[in-house]
Amino acid sequence: MSDPLKLAIFDCDGTLVDGQHMIISAMKYASDRCKIPYPGDEQVRRIVGLSLLEAISHVYPQHTDNDHQLLRTEFIDHFQYLRTQDDHEEPLFDGIRETIETLNDMGVLLGVATGKSTRGLKNTLMNHGLTEYFITLNTADDGPGKPHPSMINVALSDAGVDRENAIMIGDTTFDMVMAKNAGVKSVGVTWGYHPEHELKSSGADHIIDHISELVELVK
Known part of the structure; x- marks a missing residue:
């Protein structure tokens, strides 16, 4: 068998x-354009992974829905502009490409579940030459964002894989809770935007310090 x-x-x-x-x-940029005080880099890093409008509402909880919509529009405009610049910064973390290639050679199916837009995700994968490796791409454009299990459920359906044979890899508590809500195992990575102790307390089944460690876990 x-x-x-x-x-x-x-x-x-x-x-x-x-x-x-x-x-x-x-x-x-969005804060400046909307004349709303910027809350600081750390606050913004903490909401990376959420869908954009939800992230903005977390960062600016004291502001109105209209303010949030204006911030969203300005954010998208500037983010898309930054993508056109030759020096825009969105590097792969160390070992990502090699690990993806190894998992692919092992016959492991690969997917993405992200708070990015579909356009943004496809641009990122294309810019790094990784598009061909992923059979299912799920973004906040497609339905409920993290930590709702919808994106994982769709990925399982797309791939034809049972829950017990799937694993979610992420750097935030949103990823760990989404995995728990979907009934799949989770791996928290320590090089991202939420600290290790928060990943553990939100239910991470495993913690890794380098992406190459994922190969043995999947085996």
């Missing part, structure tokens, strides 16, 4: 790529 199919679902910002620089820049 052949081994069952396995699915590794990755978060994007903070897990595959270090997208904080562009996110922080765009949020500062």
